[in-house]
Amino acid sequence: MVKTNFSLDVPEINWEMVDLFSDRAALEKELDDFVHLYEKRPFDNTGGITFGSAFAYYSFLKRIAPGAVIESGIWRGFSTWLIESMLPSASLICLDPVLMMPLNLGQVYRSPRAHYNTHDFSCFGFPGEIAAQACVVFDDHQNVSPRLEQAMNYGIQHVILDDNQYEDTYHESITHLIKHNHPVLPYLFNAIDEYYLFPPLIPPTPEGCPVEPLWKEIPPVLQHLNHEQEFAYTWVTYIRLKV
Numbered sequence: 650m651v652k653t654n655f656s657l658d659v660p661e662i663n664w665e666m667v668d669l670f671s672d673r674a675a676l677e678k679e680l681d682d683f684v685h686l687y688e689k690r691p692f693d694n695t696g697g698i699t700f701g702s703a704f705a706y707y708s709f710l711k712r713i714a715p716g717a718v719i720e721s722g723i724w725r726g727f728s729t730w731l732i733e734s735m736l737p738s739a740s741l742i743c744l745d746p747v748l749m750m751p752l753n754l755g756q757v758y759r760s761p762r763a764h765y766n767t768h769d770f771s772c773f774g775f776p777g778e779i780a781a782q783a784c785v786v787f788d789d790h791q792n793v794s795p796r797l798e799q800a801m802n803y804g805i806q807h808v809i810l811d812d813n814q815y816e817d818t819y820h821e822s823i824t825h826l827i828k829h830n831h832p833v834l835p836y837l838f839n840a841i842d843e844y845y846l847f848p849p850l851i852p853p854t855p856e857g858c859p860v861e862p863l864w865k866e867i868p869p870v871l872q873h874l875n876h877e878q879e880f881a882y883t884w885v886t887y888i889r890l891k892v
């Protein structure tokens with residue numbers, strides 16, 4: 650039985666609906682807390698996560714409270730700053746080939762606490778004690794099935810998947826697999842205990858998105874943000890694997 654926050658149309662898979670945001674007061678409080686943290690951001694991000702996706706990471710990571718976070722895909726390091734700020738005692742491993750490229754990314758954030766490496770997640774070789782308490786955050790635009798298999802092989806239970814999107818792109822997402830009723834789906838979902846898609850903050854609901862926005866209109870605490878930029882929807886998804 651897969652716990653999920655929408656009707657999961659996957660052959661041979663039973664699911665149970667969980668309303669992640671039934672406690673509206675808790676959600677408003679979480680938003681308020683996050684707005685205060687976001688005000689301390691080191692720069693306005695480009696080419697990566699902005700407010701909406703960062704809030705999704707924050708909300709999922711608060712629930713999981715992992716002892717270690719492995720980031721695959723760091724770019725300018727905005728997500729690293731977020732994770733480091735909200736989880737002050739978690740170990741951090743940050744993987745990205747961008748670290749060996751002579752690119753000028755403008756302002757970047759590199760954490761003194763993180764262990765940086767240019768190896769791919771598939772061949773990094775995480776120690777068992779890290780894997781056992783880790784959440785891996787995939788924002789590396791790689792195909793999802795091998796990434797989940799690799800996480801399972803390491804014994805990593807918690808996965809945050811960015812860009813689990815409906816519209817076609819160069820990497821394959823779970824939403825794509827569902828859209829095309831791919832034959833791998835029953836096998837994939839047999840390995841999953843929980844599958845939650847973080848909703849858009851406000852309307853409109855993007856094409857193919859099966860969850861309703863969290864608010865009908867912009868909450869007052871978000872009025873000051875550039876909505877087009879900061880509310881970009883990137884289909885952030887939490888997956889708990891059976892390990």
Ligand SMILES: C[S@@+](CC[C@H](N)C(=O)[O-])C[C@H]1O[C@@H](n2cnc3c(N)ncnc32)[C@H](O)[C@@H]1O
Pocket residue numbers: 694696697698721722723724725726727728729744745746747768769770788789790791
């Ligand atoms: C969308 S950006 C990440 C944004 C970042 N998480 C943020 O805070 O805004 C995608 C990153 O994935 C990286 N990438 C591409 N292939 C990768 C791989 N195999 N492993 C890890 N990172 C990879 C790219 O170099 C790029 O920095």
